[in-house]
Amino acid sequence: MPPELKQPEQAEREAQKQAEKAEVQAYFESTGFERWNRIYSDSEEVNRVQRNIRIGHQKTVDAVLSWLGAQGDLGSRSFCDAGCGVGSLSLPLAALGAGSIAASDLSAAMVDEARRRAEAAGLTAERLSFTSSDLESLQGRYDTVICLDVFIHYPQAAAEAMVRHLASMAERQLIVSFAPYTPLLAVLKQIGQLFPGPSKTTRAYTLREEGIVAAAAEAGFQPVHRSLNQAPFYFSRLIAFERV
Numbered sequence: 001m002p003p004e005l006k007q008p009e010q011a012e013r014e015a016q017k018q019a020e021k022a023e024v025q026a027y028f029e030s031t032g033f034e035r036w037n038r039i040y041s042d043s044e045e046v047n048r049v050q051r052n053i054r055i056g057h058q059k060t061v062d063a064v065l066s067w068l069g070a071q072g073d074l075g076s077r078s079f080c081d082a083g084c085g086v087g088s089l090s091l092p093l094a095a096l097g098a099g100s101i102a103a104s105d106l107s108a109a110m111v112d113e114a115r116r117r118a119e120a121a122g123l124t125a126e127r128l129s130f131t132s133s134d135l136e137s138l139q140g141r142y143d144t145v146i147c148l149d150v151f152i153h154y155p156q157a158a159a160e161a162m163v164r165h166l167a168s169m170a171e172r173q174l175i176v177s178f179a180p181y182t183p184l185l186a187v188l189k190q191i192g193q194l195f196p197g198p199s200k201t202t203r204a205y206t207l208r209e210e211g212i213v214a215a216a217a218e219a220g221f222q223p224v225h226r227s228l229n230q231a232p233f234y235f236s237r238l239i240a241f242e243r244v
Helices: 003-028 031-039 048-071 090-095 108-120 156-168 183-190 209-218
Strands: 078-082 100-105 128-132 142-147 170-178 221-231 234-243
Touching (some): 031 048, 048 090, 048 170, 078 090, 090 100, 090 128, 100 108, 108 128
Parallel strands (some): 078 142
């Protein structure tokens, strides 16, 4: 394609990416925060779908904690929890004795709630820090970078770009989860059974696993663990990568 045709195309993709990001941020600073704060808590004020999402997400978090715990020596390692939400992973990881955790989220409301929960749990700010940031603006180097259930808000190309960026920050290990594309899930999504109602969430995307794996490979990582964690209305492919 001639260069003069590439520029408008790239500008259009960048504009779309920024629009997606703004939509996600606006959602999680308003009704989204209230809804997901209830889901990721012990609140009984959740419906059946939300309760099952809570169960499914906890399966994903538990799988990550199990993998990391089996590796041992958490106290000497640094972690980045990208898209930390209300601290569903960061807090138990800190409680297990992780050396340091840099947790961040696009939503300042989510970050404030995660910080509040950490303080209530008696977790020290010296080992667990919180910032509000989008994934692309994150900097630093960490032993392990983790991003759970964030890519559902972004289309394939944007998610792959985020994987490459997060991998560039990881010294040894990258762990991500996403809603995997399958023909069945695509149909369910289309008819509104998987991600119900536009008034209840942002756009939700299923991603092709081979694209996520290829993006990590470009940054020098290969998959070493996979699991599929699911509950009704929740489907999440979890992959742990290690640097080659």
